[in-house]
Amino acid sequence: MPLSMPDRPVILTGDRTTGPLHLGHYVGSLQTRVALQSTHRQFLLLADAQALTDHAHDPAKVSRNILEIATDYLAVGIDPEMTTICLQSHLPALADLTLLYMNFVTVARLERNPTIKDEIQARGFGRDIPAGFLCYPVAQAADITAFKATIVPVGDDQAPLIEQTNEIVRRINRQAGTEVLPEARALIPSVGRLPGVDGKAKMSKSQGNAIPLSATADQIRDAVRRMFTDPGHVRAADPGRVEGNVVFTYLDAFDDDPAAVADLKARYVRGGLGDSVVKQRLDDVLQAVVAPIRDRRAAFARDPGHVLEIVRRGTQLARTVTDATLRDVREALGLFALHERRGANA
Ligand code: TRP
Numbered sequence: 581m582p583l584s585m586p587d588r589p590v591i592l593t594g595d596r597t598t599g600p601l602h603l604g605h606y607v608g609s610l611q612t613r614v615a616l617q618s619t620h621r622q623f624l625l626l627a628d629a630q631a632l633t634d635h636a637h638d639p640a641k642v643s644r645n646i647l648e649i650a651t652d653y654l655a656v657g658i659d660p661e662m663t664t665i666c667l668q669s670h671l672p673a674l675a676d677l678t679l680l681y682m683n684f685v686t687v688a689r690l691e692r693n694p695t696i697k698d699e700i701q702a703r704g705f706g707r708d709i710p711a712g713f714l715c716y717p718v719a720q721a722a723d724i725t726a727f728k729a730t731i732v733p734v735g736d737d738q739a740p741l742i743e744q745t746n747e748i749v750r751r752i753n754r755q756a757g758t759e760v761l762p763e764a765r766a767l768i769p770s771v772g773r774l775p776g777v778d779g780k781a782k783m784s785k786s787q788g789n790a791i792p793l794s795a796t797a798d799q800i801r802d803a804v805r806r807m808f809t810d811p812g813h814v815r816a817a818d819p820g821r822v823e824g825n826v827v828f829t830y831l832d833a834f835d836d837d838p839a840a841v842a843d844l845k846a847r848y849v850r851g852g853l854g855d856s857v858v859k860q861r862l863d864d865v866l867q868a869v870v871a872p873i874r875d876r877r878a879a880f881a882r883d884p885g886h887v888l889e890i891v892r893r894g895t896q897l898a899r900t901v902t903d904a905t906l907r908d909v910r911e912a913l914g915l916f917a918l919h920e921r922r923g924a925n926a
Pocket of ligand 1: 592593594595596625627630720723724732733734738
């Protein structure tokens with residue numbers, strides 16, 4: 581694979597390696613990544629270093645999920661010949677750039693970052709915020725710029741991180757007096773976030789309301805059976821509500837026959853359609869979506885050495901790219917270069 585394809589825009593995105601990916605990732609972002617890989621120069625970052633910023637107490641979990649997520653990527657159709665899968669902690673230029681960028685952002689600005697504020701609240705850090713956590717937006721700016729990415733596919737919750745990245749980019753470029761780094765834009769999926777099977781706003785493994793990409797037929801059936809519908813819809817004859825009804829939300833996301841779904845919705849609202857009928861359709865739809873992913877996943881999981889080799893090769897390639905950017909930035913800022921320097925008499 582060529583190092584750069586100058587005619588193709590560069591995409592960088594990634595996932596914290598804290599748990600295997602699920603159907604929420606699939607509709608929100610994995611499908612987009614598979615579609616974009618043939619027209620863009622795409623890098624996927626296994627963000628193990630970022631995962632440690634709130635999992636320093638559980639490094640084993642962070643490590644275990646590196647190959648799990650790489651396997652998820654391959655299972656949904658990420659092709660390592662087109663997309664470079666790489667490991668964050670093994671790209672030293674990212675750490676170097678982070679340290680450098682820290683001087684171009686204030687603590688007050690980091691504390692004002694809406695994503696960080698929400699996450700601090702959600703994690704219950706109170707005043708005891710790990711410094712690494714507060715600074716992870718700077719590290720994420722390093723991730724994005726090290727690949728000179730201009731497109732960053734992320735959920736809407738990550739948009740403030742792209743803002744912060746571009747602020748740093750502008751400061752570096754102003755200091756350097758040249759456009760050494762490009763600005764990036766967030767590519768936010770048009771489909772909304774998939775709720776959990778319990779109806780909570782977000783599907784997440786830690787909430788226990790997710791359907792993983794490796795779900796068995798029984799697990800899918802069980803999740804659909806437990807799925808939140810309309811608590812006011814007691815008997816089939818009662819009129820039911822479609823808004824906030826997770827079964828319909830999932831049908832909207834996964835059923836490729838929107839006319840049939842619209843018809844079901846109309847009958848449900850009118851009354852006379854039982855939850856079990858709608859759930860049966862969703863079960864059929866999800867089984868058909870997950871089965872091929874699960875099968876491909878199982879095939880890759882049988883050969884972890886192969887997955888490891890893909891990550892090794894991708895990381896090596898990414899290293900060349902990110903090392904080059906670090907050199908560009910250091911040179912543009914006029915930082916001292918011990919090795920490239922000629923002796924006084926040379
Ligand atoms: N913050 C992202 C997440 O929560 C992971 C991530 C790390 C990332 N580095 C990135 C996303 C760079 C986009 C670009 O999953």
